[in-house]
Amino acid sequence: MSLFGKMNKGGAQRYIGIDFGSFELKAVQFAPSPRGPLLEHVYKVPTPANAIKDGVITDPPLIGEALRQMIADGAFTAKRTVSAVAGPTVVVRQVTMPAMNERELLSSTKYEAERFLPYSVEEAQIDAKILGRSDDGQNMDVLIVSAQKDLVISQMAALAYVSLSPAVIEVEPFSLVRAMLAPDDAAFEQNIAIINVGASSTSINITKGGFVPFTRNVPIGGNAITKAIATGLNVSLEEAEKMKREKAAILSQRDSEPVAPTVTRIFNVITPPLTELVTEIHKSLDYFRTRFRGEVIESVILGGGTARLASLDAFLSHELALPVTLADPLGRATYNPADFPADYLRDMGPALMVATGLARRDLQIVSPQLAASA
Ligand SMILES: Nc1ncnc2c1ncn2[C@@H]1O[C@H](COP(=O)(O)OP(=O)(O)OP(=O)(O)O)[C@@H](O)[C@H]1O
Ligand SMILES: [Mg+2]
Structure with a gap:
């Protein structure tokens, strides 16, 4: 394999987990290592005033500039990001539906979601994952997640502004689980x-x-x-x-x-x-x-x-x-104490739940995605 190929491969395994908080933007990056992911970068910057409201980035260029500062000052190297949307329009639901294949699932999900979404299906960014099928094969359990499209689109615009590429945009609850429970x-x-x-x-x-x-x-x-x-x-x-x-x-x-x-x-x-x-x-x-x-x-x-x-x-x-x-x-993560003093990570810790869980994509839990790129 060429060196370029190797570098590409290494780079592809690194993600920046970005938490678009309305008070502070927070980011965490792990490096792959033989002992599992090793904490590499942690940083946060103030969120420009009024630039994020109810989970929607109202001013993507302004947030883009803050992201640029965070990436530079925090010395982040990855180009691919994992982020999450949060707020009153985020819905996570488990439903039982008649058995069908993956192709039919999304259109049926939209129909199903109409019953419980507090906004129209046209405004919704929806994803669904099959959790399991009933023993008789008639039904299946499906996990549906949804958020208003604006949340996802505005995040993509802010990331594009600084040439970051969203590998995944998910909903916040799953990142909390990955950060806190194994x-x-x-x-x-x-x-x-x-x-x-x-x-x-x-x-x-x-x-x-x-x-x-x-x-x-x-x-x-x-x-x-x-x-x-x-x-x-x-x-x-x-x-x-x-x-x-x-x-x-x-x-x-x-x-x-x-x-x-x-x-x-x-x-x-x-x-x-x-x-x-x-x-x-x-x-x-x-x-x-x-x-x-x-x-x-x-x-x-x-x-x-x-x-x-x-x-x-x-x-x-x-x-x-x-x-x-x-x-x-981060106290649960692997890190080099010479790079990150434990009390510094502990103080920052509570605010970094979301960013840490986003950066740990290696932990497999069923988490539907509102946006994803290969
Ligand atoms: N030592 C502290 N004591 C009390 N409050 C604190 C302390 N440090 C930070 N905060 C508060 O924590 C809040 C920021 O928390 P966090 O970073 O989780 O919010 P966010 O993710 O940016 O916001 P949101 O999720 O609501 O959009 C602010 O209100 C800040 O005043
Ligand atoms: Mg938050």
Whole structure:
């Protein structure tokens, strides 16, 4: 084989997992190695203001410029990307349909999806995968995923702007599973809630055995907390963001230590959005338990940048009466400690769940794709 051929082959195995967050763009790249994928690059840059709304990139050239900066400063080398769409229009559904072949599947899926999509099939980007067939061969279980076309098209436009080629665009829930659970983990066969608390929204997902029978997106996240501090304490959004990171904490009657008056004031103003968030999470978990009777949710994995809000994990654990662990997706990966200090990866970790899972395409779980290129 020529050297060029080898280089091509090596290059083809590298992907940049890109998370188009509304607060920060985040990227992770692994290198193939004899011991499995080795962490090679991790980087994030601020998302230009108002350039991503409800999962749609409203200004692809502006996001393209931010991507360019992220790729250069993070020294990413791969040209192929794996990304995901997220937001209120993302639907993941498992349905039973009459048996048919792969060719007939997509057109039948569109017909089937009309029943449950909150938007028209014409506006939808849909994919489906056959999960299995019934013993008598009459029926089959099908996994359908859908998102509004705008989400996918706008992401492709931003990537094209910087000559990146999308190998895959999937939906966010599957990347969370790949980042946090492997088939040899004890929890893989349990119902685990993976909650991604971002800036503009939170996604609540329940996974078991590599499947995601439940996913929901609610428009509450770190932005609501920052706004509550800015309004309540009459400070700018920038100042509120700083206070949130340095002074905000969820106080509990179980704490006996006295706290500074500012900490109490911040706690009082962030309580309403936090209560709203917990209520939505509660509702989702209850819906799952009702819909899938007999299924028990064992624990919660908490990620997203807002997972770093002081004591959010303990607060959620108390409110939901479930064990909660803070996501450390890169702590699960193989890396050279000389290149990446463990505490740096742990601090960044919760926000990197999506990008890490996207970069781990080698982990096979059934994940339909909204766009793919050879
Ligand atoms: N130490 C911290 N304490 C509290 N909040 C934090 C901390 N660090 C980051 N955040 C918050 O995390 C949020 C960003 O999280 P993340 O990167 O997961 O969001 P995103 O993916 O860009 O947004 P979205 O998914 O909503 O589009 C911001 O609201 C930010 O203020
Ligand atoms: Mg996010």
